[in-house]
């Protein structure tokens with residue numbers, strides 16, 4: 001079999017948001033800014049910096065506005081923020097971001113726990129969120145969370161995901177994200193999902209993958225062969241939704257970049273510099289992270305055995 005791979009792929013760094021949101025140790029804003037500067041220096045060109053959610057529910061994100069006020073000026077770098085409701089979208093706009101990431105869960109149970117809304121109510125709300133984003137001059141990335149399965153509901157029927165995707169596309173979103181929030185996707189399921197969704201999507205499609213069951217990078221490799229070139233990742237493999245029992249980290253940015261570069265897919269990112277961020281946050285959290293490469297000392301290329 002021949003690997004059919006794109007020449008280039010984009011990594012969206014979500015470690016500051018998805019990565020940190022469920023960490024009980026509050027990371028100071030200054031440390032987050034240090035990480036952001038280091039990620040930019042590593043070549044990262046898109047960073048999801050915060051979520052605009054209720055700080056009582058997600059205390060780690062209470063500094064969203066303060067963080068956005070201090071973001072470095074970095075030409076060509078996109079900073080985005082996550083919102084779960086209209087108020088969150090308006091906060092993202094007021095904070096000066098250019099893009100808001102909104103989400104809707106394909107799982108009714110997860111939607112109630114994460115956003116306090118049934119799936120039906122969330123579908124109604126998402127239209128209002130897109131309108132609010134337009135009014136704020138924000139581009140919109142809309143994601144389908146738990147698209148590949150839910151710890152509460154099990155498998156999510158593919159036709160339900162397709163219906164949600166079609167609904168989002170009618171709203172005029174700029175980008176679609178399919179999220180394996182629970183890390184339940186397998187390579188076969190990934191192929192079936194992309195077969196169903198990609199022909200319908202008239203906008204760029206990003207994959208948001210968690211490595212809960214160790215299949216994250218395998219799923220990336222399958223998606224690459226379908227022509228997907230946009231992937232969320234978190235340095236160190238940080239991450240996990242506070243409202244998904246047993247959720248673990250996103251695919252690790254440095255591990256993903258290393259795999260992509262080794263198979264000839266350019267990312268423009270130096271994984272060794274990303275790994276420095278992972279070591280920094282590992283020290284702040286006083287624990288090891290799920291990522292692999294950050295544990296290796298920074299070695300010059302060609303010296304790894």
Ligand code: ZN
Nearest residue numbers: 018181208240
């Ligand atoms: Zn996630």
